[in-house]
Amino acid sequence: MNIPSLTISSVRKGLTDRTFSAVELAQEALAFAKAENPKTNAYLTFSDERALAAARAVDAKLAAGEDPGVLAGVPVGVKDVISTRGVRTTCGSKLLEHYIPPYDATAIERLEAAGGVMIGKANCDEFAMGSSNENSAYGPVRNPVALDRVPGGSSGGSAAVVAQGTAVVSLGSDTGGSIRQPASFCGCVGVTPTYGRVSRYGLVAFASSLDHIGPFSRTVADSATLLTAIAGRDSRDATSALHEVQDYAAAMQQPLQGLKIGLPKEYFAGLANETGDRIQAGIEVLKKQGCEIVDVSLPHTEYAIEAYYIICTAEVSANLSRFDGVRFTTRSAKAETLIDMYKNSRGEGFGAEAKRRIMLGAYVLSHGYYDAYYIKAQRVRSLITRDFAQAFEKVDALITPVSPFPAFKLGEKVNDPLQMYLSDIYTITGSLAGIPCMNVPCGTTAEGLPVGMQILTKHFSEDLMFRIAHQYEMSGGFSA
């Protein structure tokens, strides 16, 4: 069987036609992923035992004539910041090298309840902080499309396993663009749902008011199906939304005729490059589908990065205080007193970017600076969210770039943290507002590097977002 060409529906067909069993597929997918992994370093851990157990459960249900679930037998990669019972979860950090969670994230429980087969844990920037996957303590991931380039970050491994074809779909997490940007760099679909749409229970916390779990896939339909399976209220995450979950794959068949699509002018100023050209071509495709294209403005866009890096680092400094050498596997050998044990364990365990963000967060929250930085940033966040609400009074959806440039070379930006932060310019605003947003591939540069287009809609309008993405894909837009 040709693993890289599989989709959720072709796996289902293979199982019902008895072309292969779920166990055979899991075995073959694991063998293929292990053989391919040295090229990209996309997986950190393979979960053979758990994959085979899940596959056996699917085969048993099929044999008994029971419904095996919408993800039956589908090989899935899972970002290594999502807790998996009995399977090592490193968060890309040396500090958690030996950490084996005693419980599953809700998204993992739901994935397996729907028949999904987790084959391994995907590499990522340490604690999901980064835009290139070069902050992993286990080495960078290489972009499967161009091995000398970064896959994007922080969910670089999750994007790479889907682009490389070593998983059919994967789960990542997004705080300021960590799903959409790697999806754009690797040429796959990546979805950040509405804040609260997917439970964060078991997602190792980075910035709690901004963290999302979301899917990666090669087709829009597969992300829609995976999101439908994992979304919904969870009493273990008080911020998870009570809204009813729609069947996103069923909702996306309707044509786009008559929809109003907004182009925020702040996102296109100065985008006179191949990325801009590919996105303009994508917009033409939508126009041909009968969409009306309207210019809109999101006036506070230019303040988003500043507000984001205050809010996210403040939350980081609080969330990462739990890694103190007591509960989570590693402890400094050099400490006589409790306080030195905390300080040395953290100093030795965290990588450079994690420390940089903890420091920035501790500073902006410190006495005398809290109002000037943190409260100010939260006020700006209100303004950015209001910008979107006003735009959505005029249009149904927004189209923007995902990244100002395609995948860059490994090492190219690693010594300039500020430049790395600024590369998140187009993804951060949607994260701050908590609205659904996704990357769809829209062709490649002359060098063959993927370019991604972002679709953004109102809170809980994932159905419309998937519909636009799917109709765009069906009309040949991915290779526009």
Added chain:
Amino acid sequence: MKLTEEQVRYVAGLANLTLTEAEIHQYAHDLSDILTHIDKLNELNTDGVEPMAQVLFAAEETATLREDEPRPCLTNAEALANALVSGQGYYKVPRVIER
């Protein structure tokens, strides 16, 4: 906004981080750079704008409450399984109180 190495040491103390001299030097530079950029927010008048502490939660305040009934939880052994040093059902840490 420029951060001195002394301020970096103070913040590292707040954050419970042991940093090397090289790191202190590096972070004074990096954080100054980032904070200078962040100063841009001062251009913007935000008087009268509510700080946004939460994304949205369109439900009654009581929507997330549940009956206070015991539910299954981690066992003592599971909770301790990832600790490097434990014993007698507890986490073990270096001495806290000076004699």
